[in-house]
Amino acid sequence: MSVLEIDRLNKAYGSVRALHDLTFDVRAGEIFGFVGSNGAGKTTAMRIMLGVLAADSGTVRWDGAELDLQTRRRVGYMPEERGLYPKMKVGEQLVYLARLHGMSAEEATRATEAWTDRLGVGSRRGDNVEKLSLGNQQRVQLAAALVHDPDILVLDEPFSGLDPVAVDVMSDxxxxxxxxxxxxxxxxxxxxxxxxxxxxxxxxxxxQMEALGTIDELRSTDRQRWLLDIDAPAETVTAWASSRAGVLVTGHAPRDGAVVLELTDHARGLEQELLTDALTLGAVREFSPVRPTLADLFRGVVSSDDDPEPPTEGPARRRRLGRRGKEAS
Structure with a gap:
């Protein structure tokens, strides 16, 4: 069941349109990844959710009702830029923030001790924030988002600057x-x-939301790719594949004779026929589907941007699943 609904958010900074009918939802007990290139609108959307920014139009609803000051107090927010007081002690700061959310002094102290211990910075409660490493400051920032036992967590780049151990702790x-x-x-x-x-x-x-769904749902919208590894010269395999209708050569594997093929709609369902034909070139060592990673899917969505992340070219294709906004003009 959807508990947080983002409905057709629009926001412009002068002539720059930061959000264009941005629409999506987050469900109870769900971890939702919100990704995009620099300047895609992620931080703007999060700030609107928190009431830090006002949308030009659109609504943010929690349990069916528009978010107001009281419901926003139930949100745990971790900004991308560190929002801690550098010259204030870690423990005092967390207690202060918890009290702002309505906790008693005793409850705030107990929660501060529990979360700093859980996040591995319990021994630093008496230190000023500025004395901590960037990674430990990030842990304290997460503790600040958690200390008041929020009903929803909104975290902007929570893993930035963390070592692998800290990443595991935060993931848990x-x-x-x-x-x-x-x-x-x-x-x-x-x-x-x-x-x-x-x-x-x-x-x-x-x-605007260009792709939305589980990883498997996003993969199902991606073009089919197959790894074909034949005991034959790479140029022979490439020439053969290029002559087949509906087959594109999109890459070469390190091993000679191994290519990555993309099957368009015309060639889908003809994998067995392709394999039979490929055997005329030589022994087939492997013919298997290639499962794209999220990074591959991401590149496909943002490949036409000026500054995509990761900065690697990919097929220009948009995927749409679930609820999303209208086309950008």
Missing amino acids: VLRERAAAGVPVIFSSHQLDLVERLCDRVGIVRKG
Whole structure:
């Protein structure tokens, strides 16, 4: 069931349109990955969810009602830029933030101790934030989002600057919160983490949702790719594949004679026929489907942008699943 609904958000900064009918939802107990290139509109959308920015139009609803000041107090927010007081002690700061959300002094102290211990910075509660490493500051920033026991987590680049151990700790915390029914939405450029952690992913491009669904759903919309490895010279295999209707050679594997083929609609369902024909060139060592990673899918969506992330070219293709906005003009 959807608990957070983003409905046709629009936002412009002068002549620059940051959000264009951005539409998606987040479900109870779901970890939702919110990804896009620099400037795609992710941070703007998150700030509108929190009431830090006002949308030009569109609504943000929680449990069917528009978010107001009271419901926003139930959100745990972690901004991309560090929002901590550098000269304030870690423990005092977390207690202060928890009290702002309505907790008693005793509850705030207990929650501060629990979360700093859980995130591995319990021994630093008496230190000023500025004395901590960037990674430990990031842990404290997450503790600040969690300390008041929020009903939803909105995290902007939570894994930035973390070492592998800290990444594992934070990943476990997000899974635990989701298992407790708390919806988690986070943005990240670390697409391997997004793929590993998230139940669903939304890919934003130029302020609108271009792809939305589970990783398997996104893969199902991608063009079929197959690895064909034949005991024959690479140029022979490439020439043969290029002569087949509906078959495109999109890459070469390190081994001679191995190519990556893309099957268009014309060639789908003809894999057995292709394999039989390929055997005339030589022994087939492998003929298997290639499962695209989230990074591959991401490149396909943003490949026409000026500054895609990751900065690698890919097939220009848009995928649309689920709820999304209108086409950008």
